[in-house]
Amino acid sequence: MKFKPLTVLSALFLFIVLVLIILRLFFMENFVVRAGSMRETLKHGDYILSWRFVSLKDNCNRLFHIPLKRKDIVVLKVPGERDSLIKRIIGLPGETVEFREKSLFINGSHFVESYVNQDVHYNNKTFHIPEGKLLVLGDVRLTSRDSRDFGLLSIDDIKGKVFLIYFPFHRIRFL
Numbered sequence: 001m002k003f004k005p006l007t008v009l010s011a012l013f014l015f016i017v018l019v020l021i022i023l024r025l026f027f028m029e030n031f032v033v034r035a036g037s038m039r040e041t042l043k044h045g046d047y048i049l050s051w052r053f054v055s056l057k058d059n060c061n062r063l064f065h066i067p068l069k070r071k072d073i074v075v076l077k078v079p080g081e082r083d084s085l086i087k088r089i090i091g092l093p094g095e096t097v098e099f100r101e102k103s104l105f106i107n108g109s110h111f112v113e114s115y116v117n118q119d120v121h122y123n124n125k126t127f128h129i130p131e132g133k134l135l136v137l138g139d140v141r142l143t144s145r146d147s148r149d150f151g152l153l154s155i156d157d158i159k160g161k162v163f164l165i166y167f168p169f170h171r172i173r174f175l
Contacts, residue, residue, distance in 0.1 A: 027052055027064060029160050031075055031084065037138030037145070038086050040115045041073065041175070047167035048086075050075045050160030056093060056132065066161060068092075068134070070106075073162040073175055076136065078150050084159060087146055088115075091135030097127045099148070115139050127152065134158070 024030075033046040042048065054074070055065040068074065072089045091097040091106065098105040099122035105111060120141040125148065127135050133152040138144025147153065165171050 029075070030166075031086070031162075033086060034083070035085070037140050037143065038073065038088070040117055040139040041088075042086060042162075042165065043171065045168070046165050046171060048162050049164040049166060050162045052160045054155070054158055054161050056134075056155050068155075068158070068161060074136065075159045075162060076153055076157050077159055078153070079157065085145070086162065087136035087138050087144075089134055090137045091127060091129045091147075091152075093129055093131045093133060095129050095135075097129065097135050099123065099125045116141060118142055123148075 028049050029052055031048050031050065033042045033044055033048060036044055051066055053065045054068050056068055068089055070089055070092060073086060074089060075084050075086055077084055090104070090111075095107055098108075101124070102119065102121055103110055104113070104122070116139055118141065122141075127147070129135055129152060132155055134155065135147045135152055137146045137148070162175055164175065165173055
């Protein structure tokens with residue numbers, strides 16, 4: 001049996017569209033960046049995609065789950081608030097995060113962040129992160145509402161891990 005090239009291309013196109021629709025409906029969620037707390041990485045008006053199924057364990061055996069790591073950008077829901085926020089994971093379960101004047105320390109080691117471009121002066125504060133919790137911060141530390149304000153978040157508060165800026169077209173990139 002001989003297939004026409006146009007028929008094969010049409011079938012391939014429909015298959016790809018069907019796969020993308022299934023991924024979008026069940027595995028991914030899209031958001032529009034509405035605030036500036038991540039403006040060194042994400043600009044106001046960027047359209048982003050996040051993967052819904054995340055875990056705190058590297059060896060998670062749940063199907064389709066990906067582990068969260070330090071520096072991952074996540075979409076989260078702060079309990080008691082209406083809007084979702086976008087922040088960066090800094091502290092993981094079992095760690096101690098300290099803010100000392102102009103520096104951030106994780107488990108006693110100075111933590112350098114290339115994506116923070118302003119001179120930040122922290123209030124001295126220490127977080128001991130228990131199992132199942134995360135510490136998140138915005139990249140614009142001077143104005144960001146983050147774990148310094150609302151505390152540590154549960155893994156259940158994470159709606160997804162951001163992995164793609166897909167619009168505007170000149171900013172398309174994987175994160």
